[in-house]
Each structure stands twice: as structure tokens, then as C-alpha cells.
Amino acid sequence: MxxxxxxxxxxxxxxxxxxxxxxxxxxxxxxxxxxxxxxxxxxxxxxxxxxxxxxxxxEEQLPLDDLRKFTEVFSRIKAAYVEEVSDRKLLESAIKGMLSDLDPHSTYLAPKDYEELEESTSGEFGGLGIEVGMENGFVKVIAPIDDTPAHKAGVLAGDLIIKLDEKPVKGMSLEEAVKLMRGKPGTVLTLTIMREGESAPIEIDVTRDVIKVTSVKSRMIENGYGYVRITQFQAETGRQFRQALTKLEEEYGGDLDGLIIDVRNNPGGVLQAAVETADALLDEGLIVYTEGRIQSSRLRFSAKAGDIMEGTPIVVLINGGSASASEILAGALQDHGRAVIMGTKSFGKGSVQTVIPLDETHAIKMTTARYYTPEGRSIQATGIKPDIEVRPAELTELDGRPFFTEADLSGHLQGQDEEQERLERQQQAETPASAAERDYQLRSALNLLKGMNILNRRDQGKNK
Incomplete structure (x- = not known):
């Protein structure tokens, strides 16, 4: 009507x-x-x-009949509930109910929750080290955070936690489950997990610890090819990302031949940090925009002039644990054709939450907008689809050399680099497998960059 x-x-x-x-x-x-x-x-x-x-x-007036119903329920609980309940507790429960029934990400932040949220965005907090949500009444692992107790114990993105110690999760709120997972460092929590592909529940013991998240890690994965791992987007991630790229180029002694950005199992974080990271690699254009009902939730973020990598080929690795701010970065670089997105489809969290302080110790976290990639794609519940799908796999190295070669024949003519090749084969056999050799997706990204680099050099040679 x-x-x-x-x-x-x-x-x-x-x-x-x-x-x-x-x-x-x-x-x-x-x-x-x-x-x-x-x-x-x-x-x-x-x-x-x-x-x-x-x-x-x-239709826009306050529903007086429903308000009367609310006060009636309030007074009935006060008068007849089996135990006496304070007005404050009832009102806080009502606020929690209003928010939690909207979507999985809107919530009321009591003093402890508010403090923990601030800690998580600053990079240090206590617990297991997993980003979680709710699915069908169970706690679902969005992503384990690198180098945390959960990650080291073998918890994987997509795991459904059905019990915490001996307490069934079914019927708990997400807030109640998170409180049980947090605890004194050094204490052990047993997670009972349902995992895709497993017929029976798995029990994993995780020792709680103070979680210190290093947002950006970097290294040379091979001569000329840099690797940057972003574990979570925090307030300083954009600055740390730029520093990591500068450090890699200094270590190599010039412009890199290729760069891998790994945001697998990155649960997201601060929106502005993702924008700053994308801005470092884009010379111009829209990065992301948000749309909501109120004017303050309609924002547009654009890149400033200057690509710090000056066109160096980039591959971004994503998976089902890449959520929120990770998807903003991947979507922006994908739409601008600045990077090849590789891996598996991302989590699909395309909404923006705003933390609204109510006083010094209380706040609400409320979904206020959806975000869109530069080309207007909303990834809410659909995720970012990789340009090249590469599923994780276990690698088994096979000896690809022939049974014997010319060099094995008695009395063969000496080759020009025969001795050098023999030494290289011996060294390769004695060297432990690198991260790229153990990680199939990472290895695929590196091989793609090498191929792109070869083609670029050939094109440059033709143009001379």
C-alpha cells in the first residue's frame, strides 16, 4: 500500500x-x-x-499497543518471576534482544564486551584466537587467527563448535559462548567440533593465552617475489603494509618481480585499514562505497594518486575464512584489474557495523550499511569469487627426472654446466621444503606470477 x-x-x-x-x-x-x-x-x-x-x-508512529504489551510483560516478570530481577537487568536484556534479533553482527556491548572489542581492534586480547559467528544454533569458526592457540591446535575455518568442555553450545547466545571461550591464560578448553568430511565429532584441546595479533607479516618467498600476510585489519595495518613493501624492495635491491598478498582466514577488522591497504596499490578510482538509511552511513572511499608498487603483478589469496575488510581489499583490486584473485570463494560478509557509545562504558554495535565494490557488487552472503579457483591440496613430490640421462652414460662428453647442475640437484635434495612447496595455493600463486613476469619481459623485448 x-x-x-x-x-x-x-x-x-x-x-x-x-x-x-x-x-x-x-x-x-x-x-x-x-x-x-x-x-x-x-x-x-x-x-x-x-x-x-x-x-x-x-505507520511511522510508535506502536502504542506494543509498548503497552512491553510494559505489561515487564511488570509481570517483576512480580512473578521465580527470582527477583532488577529493572536494570530487564532493560539490558530487552536491549540485547532488540539488537540480536536483527542480524548476527548487531549486539549490545556491556562494559566488558566494549573493552574486549577495543582490545581486538588494537591487536591484543585474551582467549583462543578465533573469529566466530552463529549458524543453526552452533558456533561457527569464521577463521582461526595466525599463530594463536586455536590455529596451532588445528582449528579450521568452517568448523562448527557443538560443545565447550562438557557444555552443549545449542541454546547459547554467541555472547555466552564467547565468554566461555575466554579465560585465564594457561587453562585448557576442549572444543567438540563437527567438520565437513568427518563422520564423527572431533575433540580439540586448546590452551588459552593472551592473544597478540601481528597484523602484517612479510618475507621474500623466492628471489624477486615478495609475500605479505595480513592476519587481521587493525588501526595500523595500512601503515604497516606500506612499510612491509618498502622493506621487501630494500631486501631485494629494487622493484619486485611479483607480490602475493595472503588474506586467507583473515576475519576482517577496521574498514579504514582495508581502504588504506588498497589505496597503496591503486593509482586512482573508487575503492569501496557504503549505502545505508542515514546520511552518515553513505560513504565513498577513493584512491589517491600513487601506486607504491608501480604496476608490479599481484596475486591475492582468499578462502572461506576471508571476510569483511579482506573482501573489501580483494574486491577493489579485482574490479580495477590490479590483482588476480586466487583461491576459493570468500565468506560473504558485506555489511558494515558502527559502534555507537551510549556512555563511557556501554555501547551498541549495529549494522548500519552494506558495502559495495567499485563496480557496484554487493558481496553480502555471496562472497568474492576468485578469478582462478584453486582448492587447498596436499602435495606429494614425485621425481620428475628420467630414469637416467646422458650424464649417466659412461664416457659421455662433458657438458658446459654439468658440474654446476649436479651441485644444484644435490643442494635441492638436502634443502627442506619451503612454505610455497608445502602450500599448494601459495605455490600456484607463485607459479602464476612467474608466468606473468616471463610474458611481461617478452612483451618488453618485442617493443624494443
């Missing part, structure tokens, strides 16, 4: 009476709007004008 706002032409005396009723009747409009409307009416009356009044839309 189409909504229609009614307007009436009334005389000055009638206007006074109606204005008085509007101000006295609760729930008809916001007080500020009523005050402004009343002032406009009075000014019109003083000028002897006929005044036009806009009546409030009945």
Missing part, C-alpha cells in the same frame, strides 16, 4: 488546539519535529496566515 502523508488547511484557532494535542500525545512524532512544527504554526498565526500542517504518518 502506498503511504500518504495527509495535510489539512485549518484556521489559526483550530491550529492551536491541534498543536497542543500533538505535543501532549506520546509517540506521535519526535519531540524536536513537534517543536519545530509548533513554532511554524505560531509564527503563521501571528502573521494572520492560514497554516498548513503535515500530520504524522500513522
Amino acid at each position: 502506498k503511504r500518504v502523508r495527509s495535510t489539512l488547511q485549518i484556521s489559526p484557532l483550530r491550529a492551536i488546539a491541534l498543536a497542543t494535542c500533538c505535543l501532549a500525545a506520546p509517540g506521535l512524532a519526535l519531540a524536536q519535529d513537534q517543536e519545530a512544527q509548533t513554532q511554524q504554526i505560531l509564527e503563521g498565526i501571528q502573521n494572520g496566515e492560514r497554516v498548513q500542517i503535515q500530520l504524522p504518518d500513522p
Whole structure:
């Protein structure tokens, strides 16, 4: 049904009476709007004008019957619940219910929760080291954070936690489950997990610890090819990312031949940090924009001039544990054609939460917008699809050399680099497998960069 706002032409005396009723009747409009409307009416009356009044839309008024129902339930609980309940607890429970029923990411932050949120975005907090959400009444692991107790114990993205020690998770709120997972460092928590591909639950013992998250890690994965791992987007991630790239180029002694950015199992974090990271690699254009109901939730973030890598080929690794800010980075680089996205489809969290302080110790975290990639794609519940899908796999090295070669024949003619090749084969056999050799997705990314680099050099040679 189409909504229609009614307007009436009334005389000055009638206007006074109606204005008085509007101000006295609760729930008809916001007080500020009523005050402004009343002032406009009075000014019109003083000028002897006929005044036009806009009546409030009945569908936008506060539901008085439901409010009466709320106060009735409130008073009944106060009077008859088996144990005495304070007004504060009942009101806080009502606030929690209002938010938690909206979506999985909106919540009420009591003092301890508010403090823990600030700790997690700053990079140090206590617990197991996993980002979690709710699915079908169970706690779902979005991603284990690198180098944390959960990661070291073998917890994987996508695991469903069905028991915490001996307590079933079914029926718990996410807040209650998180409180059980946090605890004194050094204590052990047994997670009972359902994992895809396993027919029976798995029990994993995790020793709680103080979680110190290093947001950006980097190293030379091979001569000329840099690797940057972003574990979580924190307030300083953008600056640390730039520093990591500068350090890699200094270590190599010039421009890199290729760069791998790994955001697998990165649960997200601070939106601005993802924007700053993408900005470092883009020379111009939109990075991400958000759309919401209120003006402050409609934002646009664009890149400033200057690509710190000056066009160096980039591969971004993603998987089902890449969420939120990770997807912003991958989506922006994908839409601009600045990087090849490789791996498996990302988590699909395309909403933005705003933390709204209520006082010094309480706040609400509320979903206020959806975000969109530069080309207008919303990834909410669909995720970022990789340009090249590469599923994780276990590698088994096979000896690809022939049974014997010319060099094995007795009395063969000496080759030009025969001795050097023999030494290289011997050294390779004695060297432990590198990270790229153990990690199939990482190895695929490195091979792609090598291929892109070979083609670029050939093109440059043709143009000379």
C-alpha cells in the first residue's frame, strides 16, 4: 500500500488546539519535529496566515499497543518471576534482544564486551584466537587467527563448535559462548567440533593465552617475489603494509618481480585499514562505497594518486575464512584489474557495523550499511569469487627426472654446466621444503606470477 502523508488547511484557532494535542500525545512524532512544527504554526498565526500542517504518518508512529504489551510483560516478570530481577537487568536484556534479533553482527556491548572489542581492534586480547559467528544454533569458526592457540591446535575455518568442555553450545547466545571461550591464560578448553568430511565429532584441546595479533607479516618467498600476510585489519595495518613493501624492495635491491598478498582466514577488522591497504596499490578510482538509511552511513572511499608498487603483478589469496575488510581489499583490486584473485570463494560478509557509545562504558554495535565494490557488487552472503579457483591440496613430490640421462652414460662428453647442475640437484635434495612447496595455493600463486613476469619481459623485448 502506498503511504500518504495527509495535510489539512485549518484556521489559526483550530491550529492551536491541534498543536497542543500533538505535543501532549506520546509517540506521535519526535519531540524536536513537534517543536519545530509548533513554532511554524505560531509564527503563521501571528502573521494572520492560514497554516498548513503535515500530520504524522500513522505507520511511522510508535506502536502504542506494543509498548503497552512491553510494559505489561515487564511488570509481570517483576512480580512473578521465580527470582527477583532488577529493572536494570530487564532493560539490558530487552536491549540485547532488540539488537540480536536483527542480524548476527548487531549486539549490545556491556562494559566488558566494549573493552574486549577495543582490545581486538588494537591487536591484543585474551582467549583462543578465533573469529566466530552463529549458524543453526552452533558456533561457527569464521577463521582461526595466525599463530594463536586455536590455529596451532588445528582449528579450521568452517568448523562448527557443538560443545565447550562438557557444555552443549545449542541454546547459547554467541555472547555466552564467547565468554566461555575466554579465560585465564594457561587453562585448557576442549572444543567438540563437527567438520565437513568427518563422520564423527572431533575433540580439540586448546590452551588459552593472551592473544597478540601481528597484523602484517612479510618475507621474500623466492628471489624477486615478495609475500605479505595480513592476519587481521587493525588501526595500523595500512601503515604497516606500506612499510612491509618498502622493506621487501630494500631486501631485494629494487622493484619486485611479483607480490602475493595472503588474506586467507583473515576475519576482517577496521574498514579504514582495508581502504588504506588498497589505496597503496591503486593509482586512482573508487575503492569501496557504503549505502545505508542515514546520511552518515553513505560513504565513498577513493584512491589517491600513487601506486607504491608501480604496476608490479599481484596475486591475492582468499578462502572461506576471508571476510569483511579482506573482501573489501580483494574486491577493489579485482574490479580495477590490479590483482588476480586466487583461491576459493570468500565468506560473504558485506555489511558494515558502527559502534555507537551510549556512555563511557556501554555501547551498541549495529549494522548500519552494506558495502559495495567499485563496480557496484554487493558481496553480502555471496562472497568474492576468485578469478582462478584453486582448492587447498596436499602435495606429494614425485621425481620428475628420467630414469637416467646422458650424464649417466659412461664416457659421455662433458657438458658446459654439468658440474654446476649436479651441485644444484644435490643442494635441492638436502634443502627442506619451503612454505610455497608445502602450500599448494601459495605455490600456484607463485607459479602464476612467474608466468606473468616471463610474458611481461617478452612483451618488453618485442617493443624494443
